[in-house]
Amino acid sequence: MQKIRIGMIGYNFMGKAHSHAYRDVPFYFDLNVEPVLQTIVGRDEDRVSAAADKLGWLSYETDWRRVVEREDIDLIDIGTPNHLHSEIAIAALEAGKHVICEKPLALTLKQAKAMRDAARKSGSIHMICHNYRFAPAVQMAKRLIESGQLGEIYHYRANYLQDWLMDPQYPMSWRLNKEISGSGAHGDLMSHSIDLARFLLGEIAEVSGMMKTFIKRRPLDGTAPGDGEEPQYGIVDVDDASAFLATFENGAMGVFEATRFAKGNRNANRLEVNGSKGALRWDMENMNLLQVYLDEEKKNGLEGFRTINCTEEEHPYAGAYWPSGHIIGYEHTFVNLVYELLKGIETGRNPAPDFEDGYRNQAVLEAVEQSARTGRWVKLNV
Amino acid sequence: MQKIRIGMIGYNFMGKAHSHAYRDVPFYFDLNVEPVLQTIVGRDEDRVSAAADKLGWLSYETDWRRVVEREDIDLIDIGTPNHLHSEIAIAALEAGKHVICEKPLALTLKQAKAMRDAARKSGSIHMICHNYRFAPAVQMAKRLIESGQLGEIYHYRANYLQDWLMDPQYPMSWRLNKEISGSGAHGDLMSHSIDLARFLLGEIAEVSGMMKTFIKRRPLDGTAPGDGEEPQYGIVDVDDASAFLATFENGAMGVFEATRFAKGNRNANRLEVNGSKGALRWDMENMNLLQVYLDEEKKNGLEGFRTINCTEEEHPYAGAYWPSGHIIGYEHTFVNLVYELLKGIETGRNPAPDFEDGYRNQAVLEAVEQSARTGRWVKLNV
C-alpha cells in the first residue's frame, strides 16, 4: 500500500488534533494509502522532541524549511500561527508536496491569492482545515439543502461563541497580535462560520460588518503582578468579536457573529437555516445532533423540529464508527477530514475545502474588515 | 342561556384553580350554558368571605351541607381535603346535583365504589378533576395512540416528581395524615399518573408496588423551635414516595414513580410511551410541548424525536386560545376540563374522566398499597 509520509509543522493544539487523526483514520476507514507520521517540526528542540514521542511521530525537525525539502515527505501539514501559512504553503507546493493548511488561510487576501495561485499551478492536493464541515450532522444538513427538502433558502444565522479570553489577566499571545494572527475572533472563529455558510448555501455577495476589542491591553506572559511590581502590558490589536450582515448570491439573508467574549459558551459554533419548506439548527457543542423541521404535506399537528442523532448508518461518515446512538466527538471531525485528504491523494481528485475555498473565505473576512473600517457595505469581488 | 349555578366547596389551591376556570371558560369557548359562581364554602367565615370576594363568588357559606340542599345550586364542586369527598359527593348526587370532585376520588376503594354507585344511580353529570388529561399535548398524544400511528404499545413510563416537602422543618399538614388524605404522594400525584396511563393506554391488569416515608415526623404548625422550647411533632403516616411495576391489559409494561422528594423537580409530571412504530414523551413542566418519534417509511437519516409546540389550530383545545407558538399554562388545563364538564351538563352526555374512572383509579392505588404491604403482585379486579 502506498505510504503517504507526512511532515507536520506545529505541535500544539492543532498538532495534537491532526496527529491523532492520522493515527486513527486507518482504523475507521478503508484506504489504499497509508499515512506515515514521518516528522514533526517545532523551533524548540526539547519540546518538539517530547511532542514527537507523545504524538507518535517517527522523527522531529526544528526548521520547517528542511522538511519541505526532504524527499521522504509527501504531505506538508501546516499547523503554525497564521503568519507562516503563506510562506510554508507556497514553498511546499513548489517543492511538489501535497499541502493541508490550518485556517484562516493567510493574514491577508493578497497572501491567500498567492497561495491559491500556487496551488492551482501545482499538481498537488491542497486543503484548508475547516474541520467542522466534517461533522456528520453538517454533512447531513448539506444533503438536506442540496436535495431541495428545505426549499428555497431565506435565512442563514450563525454565531460562534467562546469565552476563554474574558479574564483581563489572560496574558498576551500570538493570537492577539495582528502581525502574527491577522485578526482575532474574526479569523479564528468567523472563518469557520463563513466556511460552513459557503458549504451549505454558496457564495456571499455583500457584507456590512463591525469588530470590537473589549480589552485593549493584556499583561505580557511572565510579568504577572507580584512583589509590588507592575505587570508589563502588550497591546491587543485584533478584535475580540466581529459580526456582519450579509446577502448571499442566492438572495438569502445572513447574520453572523463570532466572539471570544460570550461568557458561558466554550465552543458554541451554531448555525440555523430557514427555507421555504424546512429548517435546520446545529451546534458544535452537541455536534452529533441536527435539528430539522420539515413541512408536512398537510397540516396535521405533527410539525416540529426533530432532533436527529446523526449516528445512524444513513448519516455521512457515521457508518465508520459505532452503532446508532453511540456518539463521536470533536476529534472525529479531523479523522473524517483527513480521510478525504488521503482519499484525494489516492485518487488525484482534490477534495473540498481547498485553497480556492480558503481564498474565497479570506475575501469575506477581508470584506467584513473593510466594512467595519469604512462603515459601509462591501461587495465581494473574487 | 341556561345558567349553571355552582357551589364550590373549598377555597385554597384548588378553589382558586376551579374558580378561575369557571370565570375564564365563557371567554374562550362557546357554550349554551353559563357558569354562575353562586356560592363558595369554607368553615372559617372570615377567610371564606375574603375568598369569595377575591375569587369572584356571589356569596359564601360555612357549612357544605347547606349548599348541597340549596335549590339555587346546580353543580357541586368538591375541592376539600380527601376525607370529605365521599360524604359530600354522595349527598350532592342524592340531592340531584351535578358533581365534580378533586382527586383522588376517596380515601378507600370502598368509598370510591359507593361514590361511583351513587353517580350511576343519579341522573347527574359527574367528573373527577384529573386536569392533566386536558393539556392539548396530552390530548394530542391520545389522538396519536388511538390512530395507530405509534403501532402496538410496549412501554409506558411515568414519573411525577415534586420536591416541596423535603425540608424536615416543613410542618405537619392534612396531606401527611392518613385519616384525612388517605395516602401521600400516592393519592396526590400517582393518581394523576394512573389517570394519564388509563387515558392513553387503557386498564392496568397487575401491579407490584413499594411506598416509602423518608421523614417520619414533622413539627406541628406553630410549634417551631424558639426560646429553647422543643417543637412538638406529628407522625407522618403516609408515603413520601411510591412506585410500581405494571402490566396493562393490552400487554404493555408500565413503570411508575411518584414522589415529593425529588429535589430539583417542582411539578415534573412526565410520561413516555413506546410503540412498535413510534413513541412520545411529555412533561407538564413544559406542558405545551409533545415529543413525538415516528418511524419513516424507509430509513433516511431523518428519524428523531420532534418537539411539537401544541399551540396550533390542529391541536385539541388550542384553537380556543392564541395563535401558534403563544403558549398556555397550568390554569388552562382546568379551563378545558370545565368546558367539558359544562358541555356535559348542556348535552346530557357525561364526559370523562367520571366517577367510574375515579373508582378504577382508586382500585389501582389500592392494589399498589396492598402490594407494598404484602410484597406480592396484585391483580386488579374491578
Add this chain to the structure above:
Amino acid sequence: MQKIRIGMIGYNFMGKAHSHAYRDVPFYFDLNVEPVLQTIVGRDEDRVSAAADKLGWLSYETDWRRVVEREDIDLIDIGTPNHLHSEIAIAALEAGKHVICEKPLALTLKQAKAMRDAARKSGSIHMICHNYRFAPAVQMAKRLIESGQLGEIYHYRANYLQDWLMDPQYPMSWRLNKEISGSGAHGDLMSHSIDLARFLLGEIAEVSGMMKTFIKRRPLDGTAPGDGEEPQYGIVDVDDASAFLATFENGAMGVFEATRFAKGNRNANRLEVNGSKGALRWDMENMNLLQVYLDEEKKNGLEGFRTINCTEEEHPYAGAYWPSGHIIGYEHTFVNLVYELLKGIETGRNPAPDFEDGYRNQAVLEAVEQSARTGRWVKLNV
C-alpha cells in the same frame, strides 16, 4: 373602590388579549382600582357587537371619536392598525384620558414624537404595550443585570422568528401595506426586540441595518384562483425580515434579527446576554424558562447554564399565580402589564414602558430603516 372605565379600540387579536387581561387582573392581583370593560370599538357593527358579547364589554361603539369624548371613559386602549395610533392617542390624551397603545407607537418617528409630547403635556398615564417585558423570566433577567451579577455586559443577541407569512398564497393584509403598518416584521417584531434590549441594557447608540422582502406581491383577499380566473395581486411594500448590528451606549455589541420567514419558528422571540461574570438566554416559546450562567468563585467543574423555571415566589409576578413549577402562558404577560398600568393610574406614577420608550424605540426602528436605505451606519440622536 375607584372604577377605571376602559374604552378599547379594536377587537381582534390584541382586543382579545387586552380584554382578557382586564378581566383577569383583579383575580390575581390586589389593586385599589377596579377595571371596568365599559365599551369596545370597531367599524363593523355586527362584528363589534359580537365581540363585545364574547369578550365581556358592557357596550360597543363604531366610531372611536365618540369614545374619546365620552365622560364615562377613563382609559383608552388602542389596539388598532398602526396608522391610527397617533391620531387616537393624541385625541385621547387631549381629552384627559389615560392611554395604552399597541406597538409600534406610530408609523414614523415624527408621529411618535408628537405622541410623546402630547403625553408629556397631559397629566395622564401612558404606556406602550410591549408585553414581553412582563414575562417573569424577563423581569428576572433585568434583576440579574441590574444587580451586577452578570458583570459588565459585552453582548446582546436577539432574534424574533416567525413563519406565518411564508405561504405565497397568504393574501395581502394591512400588515403588508406600508401606509397602514409603517413597516413589516420590523415594526411588528423588531420593535419588541428593541424594547427588550432597551429594558435590559439601555439605549442603543448606533446601528447598521438591512431589510428584505422575499415575496413582493400577494393575492388580494377574495381573489384566490378559481374558475380559471387570475387572482389579483397587491404589492407588498414592507419588509419580511430586518436585521441590524448595533453598539449600545454602554459599549455592548448588539446583533438583531426579526423575520416572518423563519420556517419552523412560530413565535421564537429569543435573546441572549453575555457579561463579564455571567450570561443569560431566553425564548418566548418557553417563556417561563430563563437560562442563567454564573461564574463560580473558583473553577470547580460546576459551571453551566442553569434552566430556571421562573414560577417561584421569588420571581417577579410569579407569586400571584400558582405554586412552583406550574407554568403560566402568553396571556399572563398582558395581565402583568395591565396590573402595572392600573397601579400607575392608582398611584399616579407612570409605569414603563411609556410613550417616551415608544418614541425611543421608534427612533431605533427609523435609524435601521435609514441605514438599510443608505448602506451606512446611523447614529441615534434622540
Add this chain to the structure above:
Amino acid sequence: MQKIRIGMIGYNFMGKAHSHAYRDVPFYFDLNVEPVLQTIVGRDEDRVSAAADKLGWLSYETDWRRVVEREDIDLIDIGTPNHLHSEIAIAALEAGKHVICEKPLALTLKQAKAMRDAARKSGSIHMICHNYRFAPAVQMAKRLIESGQLGEIYHYRANYLQDWLMDPQYPMSWRLNKEISGSGAHGDLMSHSIDLARFLLGEIAEVSGMMKTFIKRRPLDGTAPGDGEEPQYGIVDVDDASAFLATFENGAMGVFEATRFAKGNRNANRLEVNGSKGALRWDMENMNLLQVYLDEEKKNGLEGFRTINCTEEEHPYAGAYWPSGHIIGYEHTFVNLVYELLKGIETGRNPAPDFEDGYRNQAVLEAVEQSARTGRWVKLNV
C-alpha cells in the same frame, strides 16, 4: 517501558472498541507501561485474520486456549459471547494472566462467584468492562455525591432504552438465546444500569422485578422468506425488557428499567439521582452533559438544573483530551477504562470495577430474575 502484551478474545463490536482503546490510550494518557496488541482470537480464520489487520493486532489465533497458554501474553481481554466468559477468565487467571472481561460477568451467579474466587486467589489484576462509569460526567456525578453536595440520597431512577430489536424480522442471534447470553436486555443493558447505581450509591438491598418478551420467535438467519418458502423460526427465551424496584442499603429508593423495545431511543442510558440538597441527571446519548441541581444557601430565584459540559480541565479524564467545549464520544469511555486497567497493572493496585463488582452485579441480576419468576421481593445476600 514495560510492555503489556494483550490477547483479545473476540473481534466484533467489543473487539473493535477495546482494540481502539489500547491504540489510543498512550496518545492521551501518560503511563509507564505500554500496551501491545499482541494477538486477537476468533474461530473463523478468514475473519479474524482480516480483523487483526484492520484493528492493528500483530497476530491472530483461532483457539482462545492457545492464547491463554502463550507466555508472551500478559493480559487477556474477553469480548466473547457471555457463555464463554467464565471458562476463559478462570483459565486465564489460573495461567497468571491479568484479565478484563465484558459484562455481564457470567451466565449465572454461581459462575460469577467462581470467577470472583479465582480472581481473589490469583495475584492478577481483574476488571469487568462497565465502560459507562468512565464517562467524565459520571465520574463528576460520583464526586458530587461523595462530597456530600447532594446531601442524603433519596431516589435513584435509571432507564436504559434501546430499540434495535423491534423489527419482528430481525433474526435470531446469540443474544436471544439463553444458553449463550444468559438473559436479554437484562444482562446486556440492565447490568450497566446496576453498575452505575452501585458505583454512585452503593449496594442494593432488595428488589422486586419483572421481565417481558414481546416477540417470542424470530426467523433463523438465512431463512428469511422468499420463493414462497416459509422462514424457519428460533425461540427467543430471553427478555426483551426488564424492570425492577429496589431499596438500597443506604435507604434510597430505586426504579430501574432496561429494554430493547423503546422505539426512538438508540442508546439512551439515563439516570437521575435526587438527594436532600441536590440532584443530577445524565444520559449517555449526550454523554458529555451532566445536569446538576444544587440548593442555594438562601432561595433567590436562581435554582435550576445547570447543564454542565464535562469537558473542562476540572472534570475527571477531560484534561487528557481537548479544550473546554470540545466533546468526546462513546469510544473514550473505553480509553479511560483501559487507562485505569493499565495503571492498575503498572501499580499493582486493582482498579474498580473488578470481578467482585461483577459478582455483586450478577447477584442483583439474578435476584431480579428470581423475583420476576416468583412474584415476590428478593433480598440480596452476597
